[in-house]
Amino acid sequence: MKKLTFSWLAEDLKNSDEWIFRVDEKLASLTRDFVKDQFHLEKPLFEYSKKDFQVEPVLELIRSAVDQAMLGTGIALVKGLPREGLTELEFQKMIWSISLHFGVPRPQGKSTQYLSEVSNQGTQYRAPNGRGYSSNAKLDFHADSCDLALLACYNQAKSGGESLVSSSHSAWEILKKERSDLAEIASQPFTFSRNQEEASGEAPFYSQPLFDFSEEEKLFGKWNRNRVRTAQEIPEVKPLSDQQIECMDHLDQLLHRPDLTYRMSLEPGDLQLINNHSVLHSRTGFEDFDEQERRRLLYRIWLATPGSPQLPESWGPSFGSIESGCVRGGIRGKQYDSDCYEFEKSQAEAVGMMMPEEFLENPESPR
Ligand SMILES: [Fe+2]
DSSP states (O other): OOOOOSOOOHHHHHTOOTTEEEOOHHHHHHHHHHHHHHOOTTSOGGGOOGGGOOOHHHHHHHHHHHHIIIIISSEEEEEOOOOTTOOHHHHHHHHHHHHTTTOEEEOBSTTOOSSEEESOOOOOTTSTTOOSTTSOSOOOOBOOSSSEEEEEEEEOOSEEOOEEEEEHHHHHHHHHHHOHHHHHHHTSOEEEEOTTOOOTTSOSEEEEOSEEEOTTOOEEEOOBHHHHHHHTTSTTSOOOOHHHHHHHHHHHHHHHSTTTOEEEOOOTTOEEEEETTTEEEEEOOEEOOSSGGGSOEEEEEEEEOTTOOOOOGGGHHHHSOOOTTBOOOSBOOSOOOHHHHHHHHHHHHHHTOBOOHHHHHOTTSOO
């Protein structure tokens, strides 16, 4: 079987299991017992460290999944983590403590949360401050604002909520081949809104191309139509040109093509890993069960990882630092404080990563 790269088609993922990692029942049961016996659930997130999760065979599997996402296909799926018999809080803390082995969690929004509950909280996705993770809407293809996104499923929806992924690297290759004029446009900056989540000192928007290359000549993709759209409502942002609109429409069409889009339904106990530089993701709309305890519920963690690649210069405004293996990305939001900084710093030390220099000098500095 051929080894997959960042440029895959839906058929390639379908015919390969190199990106799927399975926790068998015995290991899941051992892990469940570990969580039940060892975890102190009242402990706040920032007081957890990687020492809190010590089931080595699970960590080995997830290490392989992280490598697959960062170096192989850009996407990986771990199946069979314990879910039955674990409360929401036990499951959440299990995923959190596992994640601390693999990088530095990044804040994810206005309230500077490091772990997001992905469920329908009634948010309007299309509003100027809209976010997808807290709505039940169908989402546009997009990249999250971090190197690696982890999404762990606790409950599935009553219907819908399918997870869609497309390789941005494949989209780029097809775009170049079929519409080199639009590939040229996509290589120039587009303006993205921060959707009112900017930290003090940060501008409400930033610009970057949809595709660019690092100094090492590696390709990086980025897309989020919803935030380009909301940026158009900000008075200082220049209107999109007709060519840019054509480029956006064409790219979205490409990403939705059945040969590019791989569809999957995350099941309880599944952990999806997405490298946002090579994979764009989306989700279909969903309907919840009536009972609160059965509503669709996933937990999301954004990580900066030790082995991350150097980013293109143009990724600086959104990621803060472009340095390889640096703590970068995330949405700092409105509640970033010294506790957040201390947590990130000690977690960076624990996994052998660097904090950005300017940030060490002045934790309040805009990124
Ligand atoms: Fe997302």
